[in-house]
Amino acid sequence: MASLKEMRNRIGSVKSTQKITKALNMVAAAKLKRAQDQAESARPYAQKMASVIANLAAGVSGDDAPKLLAGTGSEQKHLIIVATGDKGLAGGFNTNVIRAARERINTLIKGGKDVRIIAVGKKSRDGLARLYGERMVHTFEMGGHKVIGLPVAEPIADLVAEEFEAGRADVVTLFYSRFQSVISQVPTPKKLIPAEVAEDAPPVNLNGAVYEYEPSEEEILETLLPRNITTQILAALYENQASFFGAQMGAMDNATRNAGDLINSLTLQYNRKRQAQITTELIEIIAGAEAL
Secondary structure (H helix, E strand, C coil), rough: CCCHHHHHHHHHHHHHHHHHHHHHHHHHHHHHHHHHHHHHHHHHHHHHHHHHHHHCCCCCCCCCHHHHHHHCCCCCCCEEEEECCCCCCCHHHHHHHHHHHHHHHHHHHHCCCCCEEEEEEEEHHHHHHHHHHHHEEECCCCCCCCCCCCHHHHHHHHHHHHHHHHHHCEEEEEEEEEECCCEEEEEEEEECCCCCCCCCCCCCCCCCCCCCCCCHHHHHHHHHHHHHHHHHHHHHHHHHHHHHHHHHHHHHHHHHHHHHHHHHHHHHHHHHHHHHHHHHHHHHHHHHHHHH
């Protein structure tokens, strides 16, 4: 049985932890609003890009189609990009994305496919390197960037283009966490190469006009598709950042409440033990007085 001093020390320790989790909860809540606004602002741009590509792709077929759109004709070499955070204390945020990526990687490996991995975030690297160390291509850490933007997404897109052009990747898939709400973040795979032509993408409204493209659709797509990869990666990173702060906010809120419950339980035990000790001392004093 712990002594009163030990119980007081433990209560003090839990209170200190509660202060930290409450502070982290407030910081995550403050950062979430900006991250959520960025994610929601990026969605229309990504959707518009998908609409333009779908409109252009409708007029391109056969050997004229760019490789980024048509693919290499093979699905043997897969490049998997796994985007998580650099930090923890966010519940199952990092674990859920890594688990979804591992399931896909294991399925591909069992199917005899050649799989290579790009890790975005320290947690992604740590969670995958133990199992697939020889398959890791590169790791991009987010901790050195105070703000997510094009300078963060462009190096990732450049490496993806380099791997594809060198013939080391036929299919490129990005795993990230799509932000739905503070309590809901969904691990999501997105195929970057070959570019997916969204069937449900809203058509470009030409207001009845008929356009002749100059240059041709093929040349426009040759320029647009690499930019689309950067756009899709940037939009995913925005979603990931909002998901991280939402998950951290929920995790720290739960931790704060759990600490409060533990403090109440420990305080009750402390008071009972202290009362029992006082009662024992009083009985001993009364017994001693009667003996005299």
